[in-house]
Each structure stands twice: as structure tokens, then as C-alpha cells.
Amino acid sequence: MNKTLETGVRNARNVDRYVFGDGAIRELSAFLKGHRQTVEDRVIFLVDEFFQTNPTTLGKLPIGLADTVRYVSAAEEPTTDGIDDVVELLLTDGPRPCALVGIGGGITLDTTKAVSNLIANDGMAADYQGWDLVPGPGIYKIGIPTLSGTGAEATRTCVMTNKSTGLKLGMNSDYTVFDQLILDPNLTITVPSEQYFVSGMDAWIHCVEALNGGYRNPIGDAFSNQAISLCCDVFSKGEMMSDENRAKLMVASYLGGCAIATSYVGVVHPFSAGLSVVLGLHHCVANCITMMAMAPFYPQAFDDFVKFVEHNQIDLPRRVCVGLTEEGFEALYQATIIHEKPLTNALGGNFRKILTRDRVREVFEAM
């Protein structure tokens, strides 16, 4: 392990308010009332498309006459162009909203955060990819996760890929943080089990990477340790989707998001980003595929991960890089090595000497 490089915490921002509990989604109506001055005030609901055909889990949403409901496809992770298109459509559809409500997994929550920033601040999504580039507060936004793990509900970023530059980077800003969360474990009851597993693993991986890094601090460690303990309960004891475990995983996801707001990820996320950018694999499944090649970097976590996979009888895609061209491997190398902060956190400032082209290729081939 690296020696501790930093013991402090940057000026961390958490979500302003949250409710937690089964049935908490029924509070939504009351939260919106505080923001609608008249019946003409418009609220935009961005909802995972799963609920278009499966609306019963959400119950009756408080949708007013002036409101817009837009379903968000989870087929592709957010792109800067895609976000710009959504903003344009929403603004040609009606007036500037008084509030946004995002209901879904990481894709929907990140879309909501990005749209909120862009409607309030104008500009294009690519303008704000980076650190503290959003000039002012976004539209008031409520996040309602229906999938646990990514921590998107807690973080100050919204990850997007810029297809023209290949850059996968969010709008890292205090203004990106949700104003209100509704954490209702009932909402994850319909998640398919493999999706539940790979998303949950994202929370666990965030914390494993943070605790094995050089940039540690006592607050980040506390968030990480508690999230890991909850994830271990969920994925190594009994039925991972029991009522109790779904509640625990929702808390672990939130704490995991808080953990990476005060520390950094490590080797897994850069390799996973390579798989997403080059092969189009979704973040959480790409993390799990990457974990299968992480024995040299995180031996203990690798053993734990294999046990989680076996206990929950999960089938992960294997050998995803077999048959890739030289250009393909070069693109994977470039898309991995670009993530300097997490790689420095995990391997130190000389990470390029450890992660040579050949070594990076070996890791991808071992997936």
C-alpha cells in the first residue's frame, strides 16, 4: 500500500436533505409543493424507461397539468450530445421548470443532474465537463434511486462520454449535487438479479479502491468501511435481494458515493472506463469484468469478489477482449492510462512504469 499522501478532506458537499424508508416516495408530493407557486409551474420528471411499462412500483406520481414526463433509456450511458438533445427538447416543449425529479438508476440520476445544470446555466454539456466549471446553481432537483450501487445519488458529478473527444468525464461541481433525495428501498424490488449484483458491486469497488489507495483520510475511510461491511452482509449472507438487504444496499450505495467524494477510486475504474469507451460496456458490468483480472492489484478483494459471485450464482461475461485488433488494444490502453488521479492513488506517481502497454494488454486479456 502507498503511504498516506493526504490526510485532509476537501471542502466536501453532501446532499442537502434526504428521507429514507419503505414508502418514502409518497413524500414527493409534499416536497414539490414547496416549489410550485402556481399550477402553471412546471416540473420535469425524468424516469427510467423501465417504469413506462412497469408503473406500479412507483405508485401514483404527483404529476401536474403543466408537468412533463420524459422516459430515459438505459440502453446507452449518457453522452454530451445526448444530454444537449434532451435539454433542447425539454425547453422547446414548455417553459423553464421550477423543479426536476430524476427516478431511476445512475444513468437517469446523472441525466437529471446534467439537465438541471444546463437549463439553469445555458451552454452545452461539453462546456462543463471537468472540475468546478458550472457557473451557478442548477434547477432544484430531487433524486429518487431505483437501483443501488453507483452512488450517483450522493456525488457531485454526472458522468458523460464526449463521443467526439472520447472523454468520459462528468460535471464535477457543488451545483451538481441533488437538493433532495428520496431513498425508498421498496423501489428496488423489481431490479433483475444480475443488474442488482453488478450495480451493488460498484459501491463495494469504490470503497475497496479508496481504502487501498494513497490519498486516504479518516472520513473517507469511515464511509468506505461502513459501506463495505453492509455490502458484505448483502452479498455473502442469505438472499441478496431480501427486504433487509435491499435496504442495506441502498444505504451502502449512498455511503459509497460519500466515500468517493472525499477520496479517490483506484485501478478498477480506469480499466472499466476503457471497456466502456472502447467496447461500449456499461459501467457496473465493466467493473465486474475488470475485477476478474484484479488479483495482482487487489488480492484480498479479488478473493472476496469471487466468493460474492459464487454465493449469488452470477454469470459474468468473460474473455471480452479476445480477438481485438492492435488498434483496439491501443485504444484500451489510452482510455485507461488517461485516468491519472485514480491510478496515482492506487499505484503512486510512477504508475506509467507499472502499467506499461504490455502490462495493460495482459490485464485486458485476463478478463
Ligand SMILES: [Fe+2]
Ligand atoms: Fe463506479
